[in-house]
Amino acid sequence: MFARDQAAALRRSAYLLCGDWHLAEDLVQNTFTKLYRAWKRVDDTTKEAYARKALMRAWLDERRRPWRRVENRSGVIPDSGSTGSDPEVAGQRARTRNLVAHALTEVPPRQRAVLVLRYWEDLPIAEVAAALRCSEGTVKSQSSRGLQSLREAIARYDPDLVGVDAEGTA
């Protein structure tokens, strides 16, 4: 039941980490396998936190595998079909979507994990630190560096967007 309830949410976080829906499913599958083994030891109130921690470990371990999948770093943003009724708005949205997804894959893994936990999962710093088994100070510094790395990655794709954001109008 827990797996059914959490699968979609965990897969979204996994996708933001790895930028590949197939790999995201594999990561969630590994997470559930680990959770199954530890099920009797995990308290009801901490199951979600445990699953999140296991997902982060699965992701960071995946990055260390010698034959991990190679990410698309071609620097080319693929076209994406527009889905909204206003072609201009839909087009801009698809462009932003691709930009963030691609720029995230260029942020170093641990910084990326911090960004996803802080800004997607909206976790407080203490919980991010627990999930990544590091100090709160490390979370703060990784978060700051992660945002900087993301800005630099986006600047390579679209300098205008970073410029607008820097003025606080995005």
Place this chain on the structure above:
Amino acid sequence: MDEQTLRAGMRDALDDEPPLGLEPDRIADEARRAQRRRRATFGTGVATLAVLAGAATIPAVTGPHHREVIPAAPSVVTDVPTEGAVPPKLSQDELDQRRRMLENHAAKAVRRVAPKLDDVSLEHSGLIGIGAPRPRMPRKLNMSVGFTDSTGPTAVSVEVGTAGTFDKAPSESCDDTLTCEVVNRPDRSVLVRDAVLVGPRSAVTESVSHYRTDGTVVRVTAFTYDPATPSADEVRENPALSEEQLTGLATDPKFTLGK
């Protein structure tokens, strides 16, 4: 980029989310199977120890002469059985000779434990030394023996190390493993059997490590994929060699760099 833009960008990045392809029930079944395998193996290990302990005790109780009773070893050890062991002192000629002997032996040993395999041959080997060159330098020979079974081509990795080449004690070997058990043997050596998830499509490596009392550690690993050409789309359900076959290889006394 500010935090709000990042949050919005992440939301937008998930706009084209495909339907969920995960089957939680299937994952639970798979995890249950892995756990059963682990328990079955652990049970076999305990039963073996019990039989050995019995064999050591019965003559002492029933025999006509007094014999020294060999106490049964504890079922789990936490110490390295090889503490204080030093690497053998080998000249370059002796080392070359040992290496050739092990390279010749590796494929034969695999054929012995798994006679039904085809195309069994040494694919590559590499000898590494650890630290500065010295007479008793810790060394490890890594070999890969390729073969083909009914599923297709794959390989088994055989690592033969002297004292000082494996940095993990048996008790530390179970970190981040899918299944793991540590069994000590009557000769005071230790076997560690573990399985590790290695990423895409639930690919797994299963290893048996034999920590010997002279400091030698032999680690044998089988894969659910072909390590020569790993592909996320070609993953087997089980490694080509069973735990029993891996144990047979890891405990083969010829696998040693010592004299």
